[in-house]
Amino acid sequence: MNRVRFLAAVVPSLLVAALAGAVAAAPAAADPLPKPPQPVPHCFGSDGTDLNELYDVTLRIVGPPACREIYAKEKWVRTAPGWTTAAGAGVAVYPEGYVPSRPDPIDDFDSKFVSATFVLDIGTPQEKRRTFKKKEILRTGFFDADGHPFSAVVSPPFKAPDLGPHTQTVFFTLKAEHCDGLGTVTEDNCLPGGTFDYTGDVPVTVIPRPDR
Template identity: 55%
Template sequence: MNRPRLFAATVPALLAAALCAAPAASASGTAAPAARPHVPHCVASDGFDFNKVFHVKERIIAPPATCRVAIAKEPWVRAVLGWSTQTAEKAVYPAGYTPLRRAPIEDFNAKFVSATYVHDIGTPQEQTFTFDKKRVLRTGLTDLDGFPQSVPVSPPLKALSVGQHTSTVFITLSAEHCDGFTTDRAASCLPAGTIQFSDDTPFEVQPRPRDTKHPDRRPD
């Protein structure tokens, strides 16, 4: 995976934080629990399997065009491209910048406060959910070029209505962070505060497939 493009420098304070939990799975009324339906994995063109790497059993909405479908009444997870940094030994920084941690990736991790997920931004249906670092930040990863990487991955999010939606991700940092790749502040640094970390990713919520055991049942 590659570093994300940032589509905004800073943004004003977002809506109040809210938490959402996935519904508990129910067992069948007879001997054994009903089998869970197969959930297609989100796999990028380079073979990166988001579900496998992040140990996610729900459908994932992510940058690859093949990962843009959720199912009605089923929770889903939002993933983005990760943030990569130079190694500690080769890191360089703009003049006047002093990292909080020697390794740039550890500096990013230390300054990462939270991630905010906005559904249908700018519409009457807009919803905002914020989760702290412990719930979202996946660390100890490397990107395709072998650089250290961290990735914010949401907890399971509540199902949305059938139809077209967008998902936008913001992150909040406690202080300025520089990735160690260049001495160009504009190219290598993120400002303190809340910044947009993804584009307004479009996706579709589709009706649940017809239950083959109950052919007269209409799709949800």
């Protein structure tokens, strides 16, 4: 076959094949990027302390009055008010007859703390209880603005209950009575041995997650 006629016949076919390959190789349109998660609002104590930073918690914290709403299907962490004691054995004062098991009051508390029980919707058919041992939940080594040491309970994550109002109650269990070394009134300065209600029934509301 004449070379010119051969090329004239072949080149168009090669061009069509090349264009077809280019179309096939063209990348598909990229899927839209997922929306980044909304930042969790931090929880602040009554003295302005950022509890998320203090306890190194990235999830929503429930506890103080300003921190009692949860989004539907959201994971959250429960904190209880910290237990504060006198700075040390040298300045501690106690009710008459009380003898601590450890010289420093904060060590006395930590040594007697056994567990905490978290109760959702106490006294209702929907009641749920979970108990965690000291090593799972007790945080210590903190100091308040006056230099008093304190320990605090921070729960593992919980799943949000159903939409609507709920209550959440924290019980402590101690091996024996503990007094904080800050005063001599048993009712104000001491915790009993055994299991007792530490927080009362805290109201918690689960609300729909807002659209973004």
